[in-house]
Amino acid sequence: MTHAQAGHNVPLSQEVFPIAYQRGPSGMGPRNARRPSRGSAAPMRPVAWLIGVLGELLVTAGLVLGLFVVWQLWWTDVEGARAQSEIIAEMDWESAPQAQAPAAATENHGPPPVMEEPLEAGGLFAQMYVPRFGDDYIKPVAEGTDKATVLDTIGIGHYVDTAMPGALGNFALAAHRTTYGKPFNQIAELKDGDALVVRTKDTWYVYKVTESKIVYPQNVEVIAPVPGVTSDQPMPEPTKRFITLTSCHPMFSATERYIVHGELEYWSPVGEGKPKELMG
Amino acid sequence: MYALIWRAIPGPGWFKFLVCLVLVFGAVAVCFTEFFPWLSDYMPFNETTVGA
Numbered sequence: 001m002t003h004a005q006a007g008h009n010v011p012l013s014q015e016v017f018p019i020a021y022q023r024g025p026s027g028m029g030p031r032n033a034r035r036p037s038r039g040s041a042a043p044m045r046p047v048a049w050l051i052g053v054l055g056e057l058l059v060t061a062g063l064v065l066g067l068f069v070v071w072q073l074w075w076t077d078v079e080g081a082r083a084q085s086e087i088i089a090e091m092d093w094e095s096a097p098q099a100q101a102p103a104a105a106t107e108n109h110g111p112p113p114v115m116e117e118p119l120e121a122g123g124l125f126a127q128m129y130v131p132r133f134g135d136d137y138i139k140p141v142a143e144g145t146d147k148a149t150v151l152d153t154i155g156i157g158h159y160v161d162t163a164m165p166g167a168l169g170n171f172a173l174a175a176h177r178t179t180y181g182k183p184f185n186q187i188a189e190l191k192d193g194d195a196l197v198v199r200t201k202d203t204w205y206v207y208k209v210t211e212s213k214i215v216y217p218q219n220v221e222v223i224a225p226v227p228g229v230t231s232d233q234p235m236p237e238p239t240k241r242f243i244t245l246t247s248c249h250p251m252f253s254a255t256e257r258y259i260v261h262g263e264l265e266y267w268s269p270v271g272e273g274k275p276k277e278l279m280g
Numbered sequence: 281m282y283a284l285i286w287r288a289i290p291g292p293g294w295f296k297f298l299v300c301l302v303l304v305f306g307a308v309a310v311c312f313t314e315f316f317p318w319l320s321d322y323m324p325f326n327e328t329t330v331g332a
Contacts, residue, residue, distance in 0.1 A: 056281045064311065071316045072323070145329045147321070159329070174329040184328070220331040247328045254327035 072179055076152070080181025084155045087140045091124060093201060093270075104276040105204060105268035112166035112241075112267035115200050117158075118143040122150055125158075126165060128173075128183075129197040131277055132190055139183045141198070145174045152176075155183045159223050163241070165198045165205045166267055170242040172223035177247040177258065184247040187258050188212070195277035196243055196262050199270065206275045207243040207262040214249050214256050222246065222259045240264075 118125050121144035128139045144150050145157035156175040163169030175183035190196075196207040215222055221230045223246070225238040241264035249258035268275060285303075289296045320326060 053281050067308065067311055068316055068319065071312055072320060075312060076320075147326065151328060157329075176326065176328055179326065215330070217327065217330055222330055246330050248325070252325050254324045257328070257330050259330075 076179045077181060080152070080155070080176075080179070083153060084139055084181045084183070087124065087154060088127065088138050091127065091140065093127065093199070104279055105272040105274060107206075107266035107275075108268055109266050112205060112264070113203055114164050114167040115203075117161075117164050121146060121160075122154065124154070125200060127199045128156055129199065129278055130190075130195070131197070132194045133186050139175070139181075141173065152180045155181060162223055162244075163225065163238075165200055165243075166203065166241060166264060168241055169225035169238040170223055170227055170244050171198070171207075172244040172246070174246045177249070178251050184245060184258075187245060187247050187260060188249075190260050195265075195275075196245070196260075197275055197277055198243070202270050204268045204270060204275050206265050206267065206277055207241075208265045209260055209262045211259075211261040213259050213261075215259055217254070217257055219257070222257075222261070227261055 115125065123143045124140055125143060126141035128141055130137050139155045141156045141158055142150050142154040143158050144160055150157040151174065156173050158164075159172040159174065162172040165171050177184045177187060190209050190212060192209050192211070194209045196209060198205040198207065221228055223244050224230075224235065225242075226236055226240075227242055227244060229235055243262040243264070245260040245262075247258050248254055249256040266275075286296060286300070289299045291299075
């Protein structure tokens with residue numbers, strides 16, 4: 001006789017736990033039949049159920065963590081790149097007729113016009129072109145370095161209270177090197193002499209890279225009006241027009257910061273065409 | 281847990297499967313649009329600025 005058939009003859013307690021009953025020794029004597037309900041089998045059910053649920057929760061947590069990595073490394077990039085090119089398209093500075101002039105813009109080395117710093121955080125005021133990052137590289141520049149409202153959503157952020165493009169002092173910018181459209185992904189490829197071209201609505205500012213270095217996050221002197229002058233030293237009156245890019249270093253880490261300094265080489269009004277650095 | 285969800289959905293197997301797909305899609309969507317953006321603020325690897 002099999003256990004299943006035996007089950008019809010045993011007391012109710014064994015029918016409630018048929019699996020435990022089947023695991024028991026063969027035979028249908030009352031001693032054997034009673035053992036599961038009294039011994040370890042009866043409390044095992046809730047414990048086994050609990051372990052099962054715990055396992056499912058752990059599997060779920062693992063999947064969610066994996067999904068977070070996918071979101072962070074891939075999806076924020078997809079969204080960021082799309083949002084940034086949409087912003088550039090909405091600014092619509094390319095379609096102005098004077099911007100289509102074929103000739104290279106004249107190089108002015110005198111004091112350039114300087115726009116006022118936008119009052120509101122997140123205000124768009126410039127576009128950035130970096131030929132080293134590709135001919136189609138255009139990214140929007142907005143006021144402030146708040147992660148959620150500027151760096152994650154718009155692209156390049158301008159440190160509040162640092163100089164504006166073309167001004168004496170230090171035009172300091174931050175952007176992601178990985179994820180969220182990663183505007184400064186290739187920052188480590190910049191070499192001395194590379195052009196960093198900033199455009200406001202009316203003016204081109206052509207900066208040339210002078211220095212790349214790696215510092216710690218607390219080294220705020222890299223964005224000082226005269227880069228390198230720490231807060232415990234008297235700040236000299238700036239006589240040069242610097243640009244500074246900051247991004248994370250190493251990639252996917254926040255241990256250090258990658259810094260690129262540059263100086264203004266020349267400026268030109270937008271109406272005269274593009275700088276020669278963008279013509280190639 | 282997942283067995284409970286499976287049993288709670290009425291209908292034939294293919295219908296249960298479709299409902300599960302929709303549920304999974306919804307869960308992923310909530311993660312991508314709400315949960316992960318919130319969580320990323322607490323992750324240390326997105327800092328790009330110097331100073332505060």
